[in-house]
Amino acid sequence: MGALILIAIVVVGAVVVASLSQRRSNAALDQRQNNQLEDAVADARRWIERLGSQVLSLSGTDTASTQALADASERYNAASSQISTANTPAQAKLARESALEGLHYVNAAREIMGLPAGPALPPLEGQKSAGSVTEARTIEHEGHTIAASPHATPETPNYYPGGRVAGRPVPAGWYSEPWWQTALRTGAWTVGSMFLFSALFNGMSGVNYDAAAFESGAGSGEDFGGDLGDQGGGLGADAGEAPDTGMDAGADGGEDGGFFGGLFGGDSGGDDGGFFDGGFDGFDF
Secondary structure, three states: OHHHHHHHHHHHHHHHHHHHHHHHHHHHHHHHHHHHHHHHHHHHHHHHHHHHHHHHHOOOOOHHHHHHHHHHHHHHHHHHHHHHOOOOHHHHHHHHHHHHHHHHHHHHHHHHOOOOOOOOOOOOOOHHHHOEOOOOEEEEEOOEEEEEEOOOEOOEOEEEOOEEEOOEEEOEEEEOOOOOHHHHHHOOEEOOHHHHHHHHHOOOOOOOOOHHHHHHOOOOOOOHHHOOHHHOOOOOOOOOOOOOOOEOEOOOOOOOOOOOOOEEOOOOOOOOOOOOOOOOOOOOO
16 A cells, blocks of 8 residues: 555656646747747837838928838838737738838938938848849730839839739839739739739849749749748848848738739738837938
8 A cells, every 4th residue: 555655646746747847848938939029029119110210200302202201101000000919920020021111112212312321221021032123114004004114203103122012023113103002902913913014024134033923923933932921911030131021021001003803812911000109310220
């Protein structure tokens, strides 16, 4: 009997020790996750605050710079809304990507207005594989005249810094209208977008993928594997040095540029919210 009691005590002790060890392990894991979330939120807020100071302190001097700053303001609103509800590092990084996209818009506006752009920004998620407009093009598409240019012109006042929208690459450049905005707002591309892409970018040296690759979301494949568009718009990597989105970024918000009919799959989306409540810090970004 004494031996059985001793065995029972040993078994119970072992169970207690194992339980305590598991609790400590879970607590350590929760702490690491909390630390990661706190770091990601702090990083995102740093970029959001810098974007906010720019949006608050700058005014456009022509159509192109005014539009770029309006887009930057929309990205600020989106980032503010995203960070206010971020419960995971990925959600915080999505807010960071939206803020970075806004700062790219700010840099474009500053360049047009003859102001210094400030320190170089981390590239956006998918920006490299998206390519860029390298020549002026004008096409007719579904009753609309759509133009693209590597530079701001009176005919092309709408800037996009390049990256992924709803899982598909959009080249950096200046456009007559924001043909990507419906997908940015709804997370779904229209049926006609593949034909628009083919007509607008076919054979352009700065865009190293065709309409089929655009439709599949593959881009040139250079950094598609790292894109996080399937998580709602893209996520950022380390704040000052490396890319990650979002923009995310895909991202969200935006004006409806919708003139297409029908939809096919996409996977981003977003919302608006918030207004800058920080102070000025010049172009400290």
